[in-house]
Amino acid sequence: MRSFLLVSHTVKVNGDFSLNSLAGDHGRIDILCHVIKNCFLVSNGIRTDTILYIYFATDKLTIKMDGSSLKFINPDERSTASIIRNIFKEFTSYQVTGKEYHPGITLYRWSIEDILKSAKVSVIYLKEGGGYDPLSEESLFVLGDSMDLSADEEKIINRYAINTVSISPISLHADQCITVIHNRLDMYKTH
Numbered sequence: 162m163r164s165f166l167l168v169s170h171t172v173k174v175n176g177d178f179s180l181n182s183l184a185g186d187h188g189r190i191d192i193l194c195h196v197i198k199n200c201f202l203v204s205n206g207i208r209t210d211t212i213l214y215i216y217f218a219t220d221k222l223t224i225k226m227d228g229s230s231l232k233f234i235n236p237d238e239r240s241t242a243s244i245i246r247n248i249f250k251e252f253t254s255y256q257v258t259g260k261e262y263h264p265g266i267t268l269y270r271w272s273i274e275d276i277l278k279s280a281k282v283s284v285i286y287l288k289e290g291g292g293y294d295p296l297s298e299e300s301l302f303v304l305g306d307s308m309d310l311s312a313d314e315e316k317i318i319n320r321y322a323i324n325t326v327s328i329s330p331i332s333l334h335a336d337q338c339i340t341v342i343h344n345r346l347d348m349y350k351t352h
């Protein structure tokens with residue numbers, strides 16, 4: 162099982178955003194869409210062995226997306242943004258947590274620490290300038306969005322991470338990091 166935790170610093174859990182403005186006042190929803198696509202979608206299907214947590218730092222909420230039950234995710238940004246918007250709209254109306262708002266997507270009032278504490282796999286912190294690690298399948302990879310993790314977030318992550326790892330000499334976008342990791346782990350499986 163591969164899992165990822167994206168810490169989103171700018172997105173507000175609020176269904177008011179326009180699908181024509183995914184990088185505007187409501188934060189970088191475009192980044193969420195790219196991350197979701199790269200996490201789960203392959204040419205002819207979905208990665209059922211992958212879990213993605215997105216922690217929304219502004220509202221202290223988490224969505225968990227589980228590839229084994231995830232449905233109706235398409236490669237285009239607008240359709241993913243529309244799913245996120247519907248979840249946010251329903252949540253803001255009813256404020257119910259622990260509920261599956263879309264097949265395979267559940268929203269929780271979980272902090273970063275709650276996610277890491279309950280992880281039954283090794284926590285790996287992804288950071289430019291970190292060390293080398295061959296990477297292993299049973300891991301939870303933690304990464305930032307367009308911003309790096311804050312000092313406070315880092316403090317929590319460092320309590321749980323067994324390693325701080327750099328996966329490239331170049332600073333990558335979060336979705337690119339996910340593609341690199343999937344590719345490395347896919348290659349280990351076949352070689």
Ligand SMILES: C[S@@+](CC[C@H](N)C(=O)[O-])C[C@H]1O[C@@H](n2cnc3c(N)ncnc32)[C@H](O)[C@@H]1O
Binds near residue numbers: 305335
């Ligand atoms: C777009 S980067 C964050 C901003 C970036 N540090 C900058 O200065 O523009 C998104 C996240 O991807 C991860 N990341 C990017 N490049 C990486 C690398 N070479 N190795 C490991 N993680 C990386 C980090 O977790 C980072 O917070």
